[in-house]
Amino acid sequence: MSMIQYIHQADPKNEEVKQCWSATDCETFQVRGNNYLEDRIKISSQSSCLQLVNVDLVQRQGSSFDIPHQRISWQKWSFVQRLHTKYRNADQPVTDAPFILVINHMIPGGMNVVLHFRVPNQTQEYGNSTAVKMLRQFMSKEVDDDYRDSKLKIIPTVVEGGWIVKRGVGNKPAIIGTLFWFVIVIVFSN
Amino acid sequence: MCYRYWARSDVLFCCSSSSFGIWCFVFAGKKIDTSYHQGDGFYEIDVDIGSSKVAGAIMGLVKGYTKSLVIDLAYLLESHNNEELPEQVWGSCRFHRVDMEMLKCYPEEEEEGVEEGGEGAAEAEE
Numbered sequence: 001m002s003m004i005q006y007i008h009q010a011d012p013k014n015e016e017v018k019q020c021w022s023a024t025d026c027e028t029f030q031v032r033g034n035n036y037l038e039d040r041i042k043i044s045s046q047s048s049c050l051q052l053v054n055v056d057l058v059q060r061q062g063s064s065f066d067i068p069h070q071r072i073s074w075q076k077w078s079f080v081q082r083l084h085t086k087y088r089n090a091d092q093p094v095t096d097a098p099f100i101l102v103i104n105h106m107i108p109g110g111m112n113v114v115l116h117f118r119v120p121n122q123t124q125e126y127g128n129s130t131a132v133k134m135l136r137q138f139m140s141k142e143v144d145d146d147y148r149d150s151k152l153k154i155i156p157t158v159v160e161g162g163w164i165v166k167r168g169v170g171n172k173p174a175i176i177g178t179l180f181w182f183v184i185v186i187v188f189s190n
Numbered sequence: 191m192c193y194r195y196w197a198r199s200d201v202l203f204c205c206s207s208s209s210f211g212i213w214c215f216v217f218a219g220k221k222i223d224t225s226y227h228q229g230d231g232f233y234e235i236d237v238d239i240g241s242s243k244v245a246g247a248i249m250g251l252v253k254g255y256t257k258s259l260v261i262d263l264a265y266l267l268e269s270h271n272n273e274e275l276p277e278q279v280w281g282s283c284r285f286h287r288v289d290m291e292m293l294k295c296y297p298e299e300e301e302e303g304v305e306e307g308g309e310g311a312a313e314a315e316e
Binding site: 020023024029031032033034043046049050051055057068070095099101103109111129130131135138149152154155156159 | 227228234239246260
């Protein structure tokens with residue numbers, strides 16, 4: 001069993017923004033442009049094609065408290081299962097529920113940071129965009145895990161924080177499946 | 191006095207001098223294990239940060255400081271040919287000063303027995 005902390009979505013009216021998450025404007029991220037293969041120019045991304053619906057922080061407890069959960073969406077208390085239960089209780093078919101993309105970060109110390117994105121179907125906005133088509137191919141059985149490892153990319157950015165942390169993390173995209181590079185620069189004097 | 195060393199293992203480069211110092215570590219960790227699971231009505235990507243010792247250690251450092259940070263995480267697929275360009279970010283999440291240590295403030299002792307029972311039951315179901 002685990003303890004879930006529901007960090008709530010940020011309220012724009014509330015000035016003290018703390019202990020919460022929000023979906024951000026994706027136009028601040030630099031991605032490969034139309035002719036990147038020739039000119040290597042990066043452009044601002046279009047707005048996000050998936051909608052962020054929920055974020056869970058999970059701390060595992062019990063006998064194996066320091067091993068984070070794998071396959072978290074199969075657990076009864078997870079967001080996906082709760083969503084499906086809600087549909088069942090309302091006598092609606094579960095197939096009506098939106099398709100959810102779950103990204104589960106397993107953090108040492110028995111903690112999970114789980115992001116849930118709603119994938120648009122073909123009638124919705126961005127449903128036929130290139131990015132969503134690539135995502136469908138990414139999820140299909142036609143490709144193997146090595147291909148997926150080479151494709152998935154994450155861009156971490158520290159928006160507010162110490163200078164050292166900011167410089168250390170940077171905002172260069174990293175392909176998590178292939179190789180992980182990290183630079184820490186510690187400056188001190190006595 | 192100034193000394194440096196290089197190693198081919200996790201820590202690639204380190205340099206320091208006696209009166210003031212700039213330490214520089216470049217880590218080339220092994221790849222982070224990522225597993226993919228197709229479910230009924232959902233798709234799960236498990237990113238095991240603990241699988242890379244270096245990434246895990248960094249995470250341990252950062253964990254204590256997240257309550258004073260605002261962090262953005264964005265996800266996308268890399269495009270390798272012209273048909274897939276331009277890239278578009280799937281979505282991004284901003285964490286506003288999330289205190290990860292706060293999770294430990296809950297009473298643990300009372301629930302311990304129940305928790306373990308629940309764990310066994312959950313595993314049996316799987």
